[in-house]
Amino acid sequence: MSFRIERAVRFDEIDAAGLVFFPRFLAYCHEAMEDFFGGVDGGYVGLIRDKRVGFPAVHLTTDFRAPLRYGDVAAITLVVTKVGTTSCTFRYEISRAWDGFVVAVAEHVCVCTDLDAMAKLPLPDDVRALLTRHLVTA
């Protein structure tokens, strides 16, 4: 089961080449991830702010196939491709909403982390359940 958000490219997300700046694609993926965590009680805010549990990236791979421009709406589709003990892997497809063309694909490995101790944590049960519901197998 995939999770999907849509968001318009904002006026200030354009670079001097007139295209969405490439690191911003990853911020779009992170927005999808933030919203995805709405599936646990308290959401990403509750995890980060209240429980001090975060998911720092440890590995990232991205293919960029086409640019995004001002006027495009980006659709970001998230699936989970791996659920480990302390880590998980998200896969994102970013497409242009109007024609569905996939402009980028990203794989993003995160490690569940105690933000105060900066130490690995086992995935909390509710997070594991949420991830598992969105797990796909290749």
Add this chain to the structure above:
Amino acid sequence: MSFRIERAVRFDEIDAAGLVFFPRFLAYCHEAMEDFFGGVDGGYVGLIRDKRVGFPAVHLTTDFRAPLRYGDVAAITLVVTKVGTTSCTFRYEISRAWDGFVVAVAEHVCVCTDLDAMAKLPLPDDVRALLTRHLVTA
């Protein structure tokens, strides 16, 4: 005595109109302020991170006279126009480095704040001394 930094407009600071996005002018001013606080032991990092003393904006006035573009180097000149008990006022001029043309002027009132209690604080002595050294009178 004024304090001055120069920094090139970055590739990703341009908006869809091809100009530096106007809130970014204020981020440039804040960069000058961060560097200005290098004049106290530990700098702005020491204040924010170690002492948990911050300077949230309470009032801001900005005149924009000309755009900045990719390829411009911004020169930001900071002076202090008021030193109160718990607050201070900075005045910034942003100019294009190559011809000195003033593209924006900003006035920025900050309140010295205990970031944990989110309560006003008297300006620390070293900060007050630094501010006073850069105080100009109209």
Add this chain to the structure above:
Amino acid sequence: MSFRIERAVRFDEIDAAGLVFFPRFLAYCHEAMEDFFGGVDGGYVGLIRDKRVGFPAVHLTTDFRAPLRYGDVAAITLVVTKVGTTSCTFRYEISRAWDGFVVAVAEHVCVCTDLDAMAKLPLPDDVRALLTRHLVTA
């Protein structure tokens, strides 16, 4: 008649003091303005990208009354306070959605501009009509 958007504070909009970085408040206002221009055919994208008509800021005044934090949803309410020949003035209130507390008020004077010639333009008729529909008088 006011125009209103709501948007959650994003994970990456926080600064080292743990608060929404103050220039970002103005980016929130600009987001409201972008969406407000959805009231003309083609929206802000059509103006900027297709007609090359922009609205650079010439003057900005902002009062900040309280911080925003991660977990807050910002409600941005826009009204028009002046419609001139080539310029217009927006007034924004940013409040916390959960309790309606007004955290910032901004006044933003823009000049209608031919982005290729970088010269003032009379407000297009459809823009003037939209502005006039949201004009309030003090």
Add this chain to the structure above:
Amino acid sequence: MSFRIERAVRFDEIDAAGLVFFPRFLAYCHEAMEDFFGGVDGGYVGLIRDKRVGFPAVHLTTDFRAPLRYGDVAAITLVVTKVGTTSCTFRYEISRAWDGFVVAVAEHVCVCTDLDAMAKLPLPDDVRALLTRHLVTA
């Protein structure tokens, strides 16, 4: 021959977890790349703005080994690992300046692109010469 820049983590580059937001690491790499292109006449600005030649990312791989925090200075070291006909590959190491600890490594494949036609271009001779001077072989 490697190319190196240092830049302090800025106040507004921190996220709600108190760490530098991970897409920002890529923006740091891009800053190094912008400065690296200072090795051709006109620099990156001349390429992008005047010649309308850009280098959009087509592939990106990043390993994150440790966070960056406010107060850190990031040192970004760039080498070129491949020079093709129309593409090139950069490798970046981001380290903390104070102890040299490598916090991230990124590989970034770019395609030389006519920004008006959005079509691949052979690498210009001066760019190729610059890349070749920084080429390392594994």
